[in-house]
Amino acid sequence: MYGVIDLGSNTIRLALYKVTDNTLQLKLSKKHTAGLVGYVKKRRLTPEGIRKAVDVLNDFRMILENVRVERLYVFATASLRNIENTLEVTAEIKKNTGFDIDVLSGNEEAVFDYYGAMQTVDMRDGLLVDIGGGSTELVFYQNSEIVFTESIPLGSLNTYSENVADLLPTPDERKNIGKAVISELDKIIVSCKNIPTDMICGVGGTVRASRGLYNALKEKGPAATEYNTQDLKKMIDLAETDRKAAISLILKVAPERIHTLLPGMIILQTIAEYYASKKIVVSKSGVRDGYLYHKLETAGVIQAE
Incomplete structure (x- = not known):
């Protein structure tokens, strides 16, 4: 099983997949409507917003403790990209959850959207x-x-x-x-x-x-x-x-x-x-699928065609 957590501006989602014949098969999807963009004041994510993200991620961590996941990747999009205290927020999340957050640029997000959608x-x-x-x-x-x-x-x-x-x-x-x-x-x-x-x-x-x-x-x-x-x-x-x-x-x-x-x-x-x-x-698939596919291809789990 392979997992990805998508830290979005409105929702935070955990998705778990199996890989069969070089394709991703979604097995579990759980989301929280966190509304992180609503916690942004003067282009900074507030302490309340950080706590909201931490609480959701720790809830996902409890789920992951009961599932055998070989690789897990966590990324954020505009939720953390469009704020001025990105490094402060990612450090605080790491401290309180243990998760390293990969903050995607707008271009990276768009590319992963495309390669995810290509699957369907x-x-x-x-x-x-x-x-x-x-x-x-x-x-x-x-x-x-x-x-x-x-x-x-x-x-x-x-x-x-x-x-x-x-x-x-x-x-x-x-x-x-x-x-x-x-x-x-x-x-x-x-x-x-x-x-x-x-x-x-x-x-x-x-x-x-x-x-x-x-x-x-x-x-x-x-x-x-x-x-x-x-x-x-x-x-x-x-x-x-x-x-x-x-x-x-x-x-x-x-x-x-x-x-x-x-x-x-x-x-x-x-x-x-x-x-x-x-x-x-x-499309039934998108940025999460494209991001995970890229990561697993890079790691050699999925073979490039």
């Missing part, structure tokens, strides 16, 4: 989008090769915290989120805009929850693994036309994301409109 999605030409709690990673790829990666400092949780006063965003708040996303997208180099982006490969909890929302709204038929961008807009519009129904549906599908799902979906919709994307294909 045909990645030929398109745009990969991973909406986390504190950042959104974009990977432009063509002919099954990465062309360019970008990380923007807007995620579902920090966007909610900075723009939304109540549970769901108002029309004006929705516009403000869209403007903030467009401002970041305008900074991306022009050459990337020539890459075919009809399809978005969606990675991460926000996109998976949006797929759950889409399936819950469908009247019949098998569960979908993709939906079109017009369906995405309809789901977001529901919050304005029938707020009570939207809240009820989110509580049914992803209750832990009641306040962050709509902001995350607005980020996704804005990106889709900006790049004229037609559909969103949801």
Whole structure:
């Protein structure tokens, strides 16, 4: 058994895998909704935030004491990348949990997103989008090769915290989120805009929850693994036309994301409109899978093809 802990801005997750025929098979997944980005004040993770991370990691440690894990890797994304006291926080976590934290750059996170998604999605030409709690990673790829990666400092949780006063965003708040996303997208180099982006490969909890929302709204038929961008807009519009129904549906599908799902979906919709994307294909795998695969390949556990 091989394990990875993903210390994200919104959730902290432990995932355990077995390796069979050079492929990862997920055997256990446990998460805590920690909301670490909510503990960031003046670009520093507060002592309360550090204690929250330590408590969750020690809870995972108790689980790991009862499971034989040959290798365990712990990494953080925007949760610790986008703060000024990163070294202080990682040292405090090490002192109180024994875990060494690998803090990924935005580029590294995007690359691991891509290689993780490759395990379940045909990645030929398109745009990969991973909406986390504190950042959104974009990977432009063509002919099954990465062309360019970008990380923007807007995620579902920090966007909610900075723009939304109540549970769901108002029309004006929705516009403000869209403007903030467009401002970041305008900074991306022009050459990337020539890459075919009809399809978005969606990675991460926000996109998976949006797929759950889409399936819950469908009247019949098998569960979908993709939906079109017009369906995405309809789901977001529901919050304005029938707020009570939207809240009820989110509580049914992803209750832990009641306040962050709509902001995350607005980020996704804005990106889709900006790049004229037609559909969103949801990947079952992502940064954790790509990161662990890379680590095990480097260690010789998985053989490079």
